[in-house]
Amino acid sequence: MKKNILYIAMACLALGFTACSDDPNDAVTKHVYGPNEAPYLRTDASATISNSVEFKIGHLAAQTINLKDYAEQIQTKLKMTVDDVFAGLETGDIVFYNINPSRGAWDKTAPTKGTTGWYYNSAGGVTTETNAQVAVELDKANKQIVVSVPETVEDGMNGTVNVGFAVDNKKDYDMYVRFSISYKVSDPSSNIVTINVPNTDYTPYVVDLNAYEDNIKDAFGMTVKEFCNAIQSTDGDMVLYMLDKDGNWITDQAYTASGMGYWCDADGNIMKWADKPNYFVESHGDEGAVYIGAYPGQEAGTEFRVRFVYTLKSDNSKFIQFVFKAVLID
Structure with missing residues (x-):
């Protein structure tokens, strides 16, 4: 008798695991990120645009990355033109933030350079002007990313910073374009x-x-x-x-x-x-x-x-x- 009861209990348990619901709300859903949370970075190698800039001692003029040069990739990933991206920045439909590759997440740290940029240390982390080795800023008027180094920079300094544009759908930043910017300083x-x-x-x-x-x-x-x-x-x-x-x-x-x-x-x-x-x-x-x-x-x-x-x-x-x-x- 005890053996039969055990078999019946196991059968009920199995049915409980295999039962399915037609209600889509019962399915597992992705985490919705709040305003104070850092969204994860969805892996998409084709969304990454790599750039390299070099600064030479004696002439440390800022280097620019013209976003119009990447209009096709931006259109493919964000489903909008470069002009639409900048219009979206004003309405909040598009965000421009740092990306932390080691954590695989977006970094929503407030700008430390002006209202659209950041200073970075040698490890690529956001810092203040005093400790900066490089800076990245968004030039909205000319639709460019501006990369600069301080006058005190030394020969041999190098590193990489990552920034990106993403569609803010209030859930995640899965539609994005990432700029991975490598820089170096040389002394001719x-x-x-x-x-x-x-x-x-x-x-x-x-x-x-x-x-x-x-x-x-x-x-x-x-x-x-x-x-x-x-x-x-x-x-x-x-x-x-x-x-x-x-x-x-x-x-x-x-x-x-x-x-x-x-x-x-x-x-x-x-x-x-x-x-x-x-x-x-x-x-x-x-x-x-x-x-x-x-x-x-x-x-x-x-x-x-x-x-x-x-x-x-x-x-x-x-x-x-x-x-x-x-x-x-x-």
Whole structure:
């Protein structure tokens, strides 16, 4: 008798586990996040946009990421245009927050830089301006993400920060686009190339631009041939600037040598030929080269730093910098 009762109880228990309900409210539902909770980050590799920016000591201009360049991916993931995204930020239908990859969650920390940005430490965590190594801010007017570093930044600093746009459906942030931004700081002057410049009758040392093919492509997205064409004229978008002894670009001086070129003193200050400078830098794109030559009459063995940069008048964030230690030889 006891055995039969045991069998009946087990059967009832089994029926209880296998019984199903047609009511969808009885099904397991996803957690709905409140205003003070950090939503989890739904895994979606195709929603991640990776960017890399580089800052160079002596010219730490902010770098920008133009969201219009990613309009197709934004349309696919958020089902709206870039303009719609920014309109949604104003209405609250779209949010712009940090993402914490290690926790797999969104970080809703209030902005620490202005009203649309944050300062970050070396680990990518949100911090104050005092402890910041990098900062990211949303420029709503130009529809860009702006990445900047402080003037006190040091050579070799690098890291990654993650921010994203998401549709706020009051339950989760499953429709999103994530920007994973890697940055690094380098010092071109730490890798100085020594060149021997003839000390006779303006004979130049010839810098072969073909040797900088990868640098040119990374800086401008140009081939060497396209770059050489660009530096043949002073009327185009390409421009040449010298650097002073502190590494600052000299942007307010007219060319004083042939074509796109300058005469300079030993500290890089721009001079005229008649004032007896130390050296000249001239662009010779027709030969795929840059000339570095000396003003005659100097002693053999004289050394000076030659620093110059090619950049775009329309976008100073794109540039290639050259640093040489010139030694005059007979």
